[in-house]
Amino acid sequence: MIRVIIERKIDESCLDEYLEMARNARKQANMVSGFIAGELLQEKNNPHHAIIISSWEDNQSWIDWSVSEQRQKVLSDMRPLLQTDEKVTILENSHF
Numbered sequence: 001m002i003r004v005i006i007e008r009k010i011d012e013s014c015l016d017e018y019l020e021m022a023r024n025a026r027k028q029a030n031m032v033s034g035f036i037a038g039e040l041l042q043e044k045n046n047p048h049h050a051i052i053i054s055s056w057e058d059n060q061s062w063i064d065w066s067v068s069e070q071r072q073k074v075l076s077d078m079r080p081l082l083q084t085d086e087k088v089t090i091l092e093n094s095h096f
Contacts, residue, residue, distance in 0.1 A: 001036065006052040007087040014081035015048060021081070022050065025074045029054065032059020032068075041057050048083075062090065 010018045022040050029035050038054035056062040058080075065071055066088075 001093070002056050002062060003091045004052075004054045004056060004062055005089040005091065006054075007052045007089075008051055008052075008078075009083040010048045011081055011083055012048055016049070018078065018081045021074065021078050022052065025071070026052075026077075028070050029065060032061070032065045035065065036063060056090070059092075061092065 008018075019040075026038050026040065029038060036055035036057060036058040038052060041051045041053065042049070043049035054062075056065075079085075
């Protein structure tokens, strides 16, 4: 299993629109093979800093979703709402 952390900085005037898009994206991901769970979080003192944490069965499942036409459409629609490009971090269980 892997976890994917996506950080986004949302333009101040676009928060509600972003949240709606993010919820719709999660609904789409729910139907993707290998998707386990996801949650949308916001920094406590800065709601314009959004963090999505999702769990995937394996890295290939995430890659398939990340390059899919569906996700690319979501990102294309979302970009005007963001201050910067999203930052994606992929984590796996430690082998220590």
